[in-house]
Amino acid sequence: MSDMGSGDRLDFDRTIHPDAINREAATEPSACRGRGPAAFWASAQWLRSAFPQVRHEVNHVVTESDLVVIHATMSGTHEGPFVLYGPDGEVRQAFAPTHKRFAVDQTHWFRMAQGLVVEHWASRDDMGMAEQLGWVPPSPMYLVRCARARRRAAAESRAQRDR
Template sequence: MSEQITLNRQIVHQFIEQCWNQKNLNRSEQLLSPDYVDHAYQPANQAGLIAILEQLSRSFPDHQQQILQTVAEADRVVVQLRFRATHLGEFRGIAPTGQTVDVAVYRMYRLAQGRIAEHWALFDTAGLFQQLQVSLDGQKACQR
């Protein structure tokens, strides 16, 4: 594995640990490129990412993402994660249930010049709603 691929993996792991798990949003300034594009959240930039991190921290204050697998090639890094949390705040109009959730997440990152330039995500929203014991409503499920 090339040094650059190894470095890319490390940057993504740092980002997940420091920004998502430790909720240190200031680190995003150093880990994301100035022209960062987020294909999962709105707005499709750093502000959208910060907004979802803040929302998840209010809804699931103990949320953690455990990295299960990482695949890296060239400028791309894909991670398979487990999102574990307790629903203690309103989420997409759903009042806190106190339920513990364990949900699959897949993220792909493109890196450029030692920073994360793009992000895509697949989150098992149906699994989350099932664990919260609420019906899957298209409007709630499709919000970014």
């Protein structure tokens, strides 16, 4: 499997089927919502932009028929804005960098075909991550920083679309 934290584009091309879908991309940038290695690579780049040293430590792997289930611990430091997008691709929320570390459990499900990932979905501890990073409960100053981060992300998103 390609590593969202350290794999390069060629790794994604070698492990992701051209028609693969990431069922977890609903709040990611539009480029992540497509199919195939390019969309999965876009997800990795999006994740790395907020958590440059993101890491997934594999705790358990279970395989059954065409399914591979990985229980992992995702960890990293929040160094860049973590931006969430709406269905229309518009910036919905941005969490300003806190420079705090986090470690949370996740379970990733992969459907495989011909040795390649064709589908991915996950169960994550997003609330645990939010608490560790200080997103909840937010301080008044952090809300201001998030509003600024959202405005910057929205302006950057508009500029990219206009190119």
